[in-house]
Amino acid sequence: MRFVAATAMALGLAISASADEPRALPNPPAPHAPGAPYAPAGVPDRIILTVGADPARSVGISYRTDTRQSVGRLELVRAVPGPAQNPQRQMFEAETRALETENGIAHHHRFALDGLEPGTAYSYRVEGAYGWTGWIDFRTAADSDEPFQLVYLGDVQNYIGEVGHRVITQAIRHASNPAVITTAGDFVSQRADMVHDDEWGKWWDTGTMHYASIPHIPAAGNHEYIPGEMPDGSSVRVLGPHWPLQFVLPENGVPGAQVTSFYSDYQGVRFIVPDVTAVLSLGQMEATTDWIREVASASEANWNVVVMHQPLITCARPENTDLIHESWLPMFEEVGIHLVLQGHDHCYGRWSNADNPRRPGAEPAPQSGPVSIVTVVGGKMYALNDRVANEADRWGEGTQLYHLIDFSRDELAYTAYTAQGTLYDAFTLTRREDGAVWIADDLASLPPVRECADDDTGPDGFACTSREK
Ligand SMILES: [Fe+2]
Ligand SMILES: [Fe+2]
Structure with missing residues (x-):
């Protein structure tokens, strides 16, 4: 794997190697998913919401596309019950970075949204070469200690x-x-x-x-x-x-x-x-x-x-x-x-x-x-x-x-x-x-503790798949 954006080296994070490989189960996964289903495309994918420092007012969002989307875009509205979206939309441009992987070059688009209203339902959508995603709803945290x-x-x-x-x-x-x-x-x-x-x-x-x-x-x-x-x-x-x-x-x-x-x-x-x-x-x-x-x-x-x-x-x-x-x-x-x-x-x-x-x-x-x-x-x-x-x-x-x-x-x-x-x-x-x-x-x-009796007997009665550390 090679970085287009030299992210990892720029971070300068280095650790010593360890070798804790998984014990093989039957039918180990193929080395590469057939048909390249995980290649970036014109449809946005890998969309994720992350907490801000104050999740009542801030969230992080990122998504991925192929390189045709040179700069990511996100539209944000107050969520409403009806299907007609509020025409008063906020538009955000991403910090877009490229990453070359086994599946080709992807663009990752990052947004740090701030100034949101607490305890409020929002809808957002993001853009790829084939157009916008559907509207995705989320709710900011309340500005209180609600359960x-x-x-x-x-x-x-x-x-x-x-x-x-x-x-x-x-x-x-x-x-x-x-x-x-x-x-x-x-x-x-x-x-x-x-x-x-x-x-x-x-x-x-x-x-x-x-x-x-x-x-x-x-x-x-x-x-x-x-x-x-x-x-x-x-x-x-x-x-x-x-x-x-x-x-x-x-x-x-x-x-x-x-x-x-x-x-x-x-x-x-x-x-x-x-x-x-x-x-x-x-x-x-x-x-x-x-x-x-x-x-x-x-x-x-x-x-x-x-x-x-x-x-x-x-x-x-x-x-x-x-x-x-x-x-x-x-x-x-x-x-x-x-x-x-x-x-x-x-x-x-x-x-x-x-x-x-x-x-x-x-x-x-x-x-x-x-x-x-x-x-x-x-x-x-x-x-x-x-x-x-x-x-x-x-x-x-x-x-x-x-x-x-x-x-x-x-x-x-x-x-x-x-x-x-x-x-x-x-x-x-x-x-x-x-x-x-x-x-x-x-x-x-509670039900009995689940553990292996021996190598041949795991907690479900089949072989124990646990290996010693
Ligand atoms: Fe682990
Ligand atoms: Fe670990």
């Missing part, structure tokens, strides 16, 4: 079109008018033997118009980085070229990782999104720690939620992510982080206190530190480590999950579901009158 629902997704990454898509379809079907979607990194795999632009096309297939109409909070994973070359010829990894072209983000993050870190305040919830790959491999530990501390300490939100990729506590890898586990876990408690949504480990875990996990029959209890979650959407699975059953409140293996989280002023209600919509985990955080936050759950009511 809302978040869809939280883990790594999609592998077997996206084979099995990943069904989880997201079910999540959207199940959700009750979700206000926001967050994906905690590793959207795609982007390894050397994969067709990266096809992978992104398959990721888009999982949500299509939902991604165009529900604002997204994307966290960058290690698989968002690809091999690259420094000016001196040395081998490095750089942020893949799709990320900065697709996701129009608030740019209020860590100075050394502005393209992949940010925060956003959505109806009484502050979402803080660091780039842990930049922390672990690009020397951004100190700056990111300072930034999280500053952003969380200044928060006046009811709930502070960190969305990041590599987890504080692992369910598969034998060791925790030591650098952040040792310093961020206590810091998150100190600055009032309530929930940490993560991926990377390709298994499921929920930890409220690893030294004293909750067990079936546990009474509601004060919750002083953050509740930490790890989950996965796609088909690559890792085997559970030998700590998780002693440290986590709830765990799982070989299981694709999605999560619906309802936020209101004094309650955060978390649920995890299997791909079939079966409840797999649930808890609430409730703020009492004295300001203390309490956790409550009913672990005894």
Whole structure:
């Protein structure tokens, strides 16, 4: 893959290589999607809405076309119930950048819209060589702490079109008018033997118009980085070229990782999104720690939620992510982080206190530190480590999950579901009158823990597809 816009090198993001290739399932995907279905065309595609810093007034939008659309255009109107659109339209021109991929040269068109009215329904449409798309509706956040629902997704990454898509379809079907979607990194795999632009096309297939109409909070994973070359010829990894072209983000993050870190305040919830790959491999530990501390300490939100990729506590890898586990876990408690949504480990875990996990029959209890979650959407699975059953409140293996989280002023209600919509985990955080936050759950009511009995027996009775980390 070659960049027309030298985006990745300009970002100067370099990390050391890692080799975590997926374990092969039967019928591995073809190297390249037949018929080039993911090539850019005269019809706009890959349309996505992303949160602004103040989603009541700002959103990011991007879309893709072939090169005939030299500059992207977007029309915006107040949404109305009738089919006749308001003739008083605002027209915006994009920041358009070219990207050469395995599917040819694409134009990516980016818009950062500001000055919108809070709690307001808008319609927009975007233009390609064959004309305008249909009108796409979205709603800005309210300028208050009205309740809302978040869809939280883990790594999609592998077997996206084979099995990943069904989880997201079910999540959207199940959700009750979700206000926001967050994906905690590793959207795609982007390894050397994969067709990266096809992978992104398959990721888009999982949500299509939902991604165009529900604002997204994307966290960058290690698989968002690809091999690259420094000016001196040395081998490095750089942020893949799709990320900065697709996701129009608030740019209020860590100075050394502005393209992949940010925060956003959505109806009484502050979402803080660091780039842990930049922390672990690009020397951004100190700056990111300072930034999280500053952003969380200044928060006046009811709930502070960190969305990041590599987890504080692992369910598969034998060791925790030591650098952040040792310093961020206590810091998150100190600055009032309530929930940490993560991926990377390709298994499921929920930890409220690893030294004293909750067990079936546990009474509601004060919750002083953050509740930490790890989950996965796609088909690559890792085997559970030998700590998780002693440290986590709830765990799982070989299981694709999605999560619906309802936020209101004094309650955060978390649920995890299997791909079939079966409840797999649930808890609430409730703020009492004295300001203390309490956790409550009913672990005894949940179905048995899903895990492999041995290599031949996975949680569904077939072969266990989890591999050791
Ligand atoms: Fe991953
Ligand atoms: Fe990862």
